[in-house]
Amino acid sequence: MELLFVHGALVRDGAWWWQPTADLLHETTGIRSRAVALPSCGEAEFGGIESGTPEGGLVEDAAALRRALDGVDPDAGAIVVGHSYGGTVIAEAGHHPAVRNLVLVSSYLPAVGQAQAGIMSGESDPVTIADRGDGTLGVSGYDAYSFGARFLQDADTATQRAAWERVTAQSATAFVTPTTRAGWQGVDSTAIVCTDDCSTSVALQREHAARATRYVELPTGHHPFITRPDLVVEQLTALLG
Secondary structure, three states, X not given: OEEEXXXXXXXXXXXXXXXXXHHHHHHHHOOOEEEOOOHHHOOOEEOOEEOOOOOOOHHHHHHHHHHHHHOOOOOOOEEEEEXXXXXXXXXXXXXXXXXXXXXXXXXXXXXXXXXXXXXXXXXXXXXXXXXXXXXXXXXXXXXXXXXXXXXXXXXXXXXXXXXXXXEOOEEOHHHHOOOOOOOOOOOOEEEEEEOOOOOOOHHHHHHHHOOOOEEEEEOOOOOHHHHOHHHHHHHHHHOOO
């Protein structure tokens, strides 16, 4: 069994975000994790080097996930974990024979035809995102302190600063492209609702979590795989039978 992590919007370096849970998961189960690089966040590789420039959008991100799944031993299978926007990437990637389970963390299970921007449009206190004028979007009005308070209020200051260093611009097309597939349908799925999340409302989380096979609520902020890896590993371990 392998685990693939698909990170959220407007950040890079998925391996860093997932590392606390990756380490604990490997220690307790032997399962190794890897993070999917998202082209729309500037993580497309050319000659083995990240371009640093956002390329493509949702379609290209979904293709990157499918390529990663193509490398999974089909007999072993994979658990795919999507965080926030990562759930929309999973949906657009469609069904893949290597996928055994999905885990959606403060994330989305969009119906066909839904775009990320539309999903987020009903939030009463939306994260401020601005058009950068070059085909990309970025968070607006935040600094290391306010970003930490909004997205990682349950983490220490050093972790909040390290997270802020990984905030990046992202292709606008990642947000406005409607999904053409619903890769979560017909696949065993666990949705994790983060009840202390200051970024995504609990109401929106629950709306999407209700589409999963099952869902659990954890008393964490937006990134439980950083702040409470023990709780995330508990959910992952339950999938191993």
